[in-house]
Amino acid sequence: MSLVVYVAAGLLAVAAAVLFRRPRTTVRNPLTVPTSVAIMLSACVFVCSAPLTLAAVNELTGVTNFGAPLTYGLLSAYSCSLLILLIHWRGGPPERIRRMVVGCVTAYGALIVAIVVLFVLADSHTERLTDIDTYYANTAFMREMTLLYLLGHTVATVAMCVLCLKWMREVDGLLRTGLRLIMVGGALDLLGFQLTKYTAVVARWAGGDLDFLSTAVAPPMAALAALPLSAGFVLPRLLPPVTAHWRCLGDYRRLGPLWSRVRGFSTAPKPPSGWWQSPRERLHWREVSIHDALLALAPYFDDKVRAQARDAAVHISRSAHEARVIAEAAMVDDAAHRAAAREHPFDRPSTYRLYATEVSDTSGLVELAQAVGRSPVVDVSREGTVRASHGLNHG
Template identity: 55%
Template sequence: MSLVVYSAASIFAVTALLLFRRPRVALRDPLTASTCVSIFLGGLCFFCSAPVTLSAVNELTGIPNFGAPMTYSVISAYSASLLILLINWRGGPAEQVRRWVVRVATVYSALIVAIITLFALASAPVERLRDLDTYYANTPYMREMILLYLIGHGACAVTTCWVCLRWSREVTGILRVGLRLIMAGLSVDVIGFECAKMTAVAARWAAHDLDRLSTDLAPPASALGALICSAGFVLPRLLPAAQAQWQSLWDYRALAPLWAELKDVPTAPKPAPPRWQLPRGRLYYREIRILDALLALQSHCDGRVRETAYRQARTQGSPPGEAHFIAAAAMVVDAAQQARRPQPAGSPEPSGTSRLQAAVFSDTGELVQLARALAGSPVVRAAREGATRATQS
């Protein structure tokens, strides 16, 4: 059991670190901060509930079963964090959001105080690491403590499910997927954890033994439900960023032919980019270098090459937009070849230099289209071969 809950706690910790990778930004955003707190508390719940952790806490404090109110308090704090996260996520007038956050925090703070107080009043001398809920189901004060944490967690699950159901009818896309994942995770939690625990405790009240529901079914069901629920909260926040990084990686690779053509063009020195970067950072530095090289080629750009390539592309059936990029690519290739060719002193600039702006693109999509035209157009290949022959002659 300890391995299962420690694994769940590790997944929660990694997810929280991904969301909290920029602490200053995260702390200024209530939604990001509440998401990180909720995921952190979810992982802490599993860490605290592991038998190994419970045994270590009991031994450290010298109080049998001290780990129980600690775990139940963390579970209650986790329940409160889920509700607060949902309030911040749903949004609304700032004063209304703040009022609901204060109400939830007040109610669950009182619940935690009650759990600790009831444990202090109870007599629980026998250490129970896996079946405390059922073993002390009939013990005064312990019984009430167990019921309180189950009711608090169950109320959070049902309320969150109800709000997500109503909200999912108003939204579409990835947000709706996230809300449905939250509902699925909470449903697993309610059925597999809440119902199993309550059934096992009620069976003890009726002098029956259904302890396996509490010890064998509830922990893995709770882990599964919490992971699904957390995926629902995190997915709408991480997926767009992941998609953006994937698009940046695709664009970075798509720009490779253009960069191969321009990488030897002398430009103003730039600071070396960081060695380890995400795709978006790598794309940024490649775009900057390409744009610098295009600007450095301005004195070699010949508008006549562009006009000739444009006519050839149109003759071969390219639509005007595609012919525009083919012509610009041909002019860039010709300019790059001329930049490598020794220029006699006082030689005149090529005519049509004013058309340089047609070849300098600042948008990533346009640079990608320019690179695609440079790599695949027969018109550009012909311009390259002609420029090469001129250089060799």
């Protein structure tokens, strides 16, 4: 059982570390800290509940079964953190958020104190590492302690699922997916962990023995429930920036053909190299450098080359926009050849404005780069012919 919970704790710790990978910036986000704290508390609960950890804690403290109130207290803190996270996630007036958070902390703080007091009052001199809930199910104060931590966790889980269900009707997209995952994790926790614990304890009260539900079923079900639950909190926070980084990386690569063609004419300062640069930073530097190179090549723009390439593109049934981008790519490519051959720029430079300079995002440069790298019209223009239409019809 220790291996199962240790693996679950490790996965949760990794998720929290990913969320908190940039402490200086993430602490400014009111959602990052509560999310990381909730996930880390969940990982701590799993670590502390492992029999190996319980034995070590009992030996280090010299108190028999001291690991039980420690684990139950952490589980109660985790339940409180889930509610606090949902409060911050939904948002609202700061005063209302603060009031609800203080209420949660007060209630679960009192619960943790009660768990410790009940353990001190109880007679639990026999060490139990896997079945303490059922072994002491009929022992005064230990019985109340077990019920108290289970009820506290149940209240938090039910409240979380109810809030998610109500909120899910108001949102859509990735946030709704996250709420569904949270509800799946909550349902698994309620049915797989809490219900089995309740059933095993009640069976002891009735004189029966269903301890296997508490010792063999509940722990792996709790580990299983923690995965979708944590994913529900993490994905809406992580997936958008991951998607944005992936998009930036794709645009950076798609700008490659254009950058290879004009990089020799850019006077922009070289970006600092390093693995820590994000795809967004790399893309920004490449955009700036390409725009600088296009500015340097502007005196070499030949409107005739552009007009011929546009006619050739139209002839092969390209749309007006596609024909424009292809024509501009041919003109830029021709200008790069002229500049590389050290030809004199035109006495009357073209006043034409590229489409890539008219749009504020990267899409214009990406289209220009793809036309430079893939358009047969540009290839024909590069060969110095004006028979674009003829060459393409017989290609």
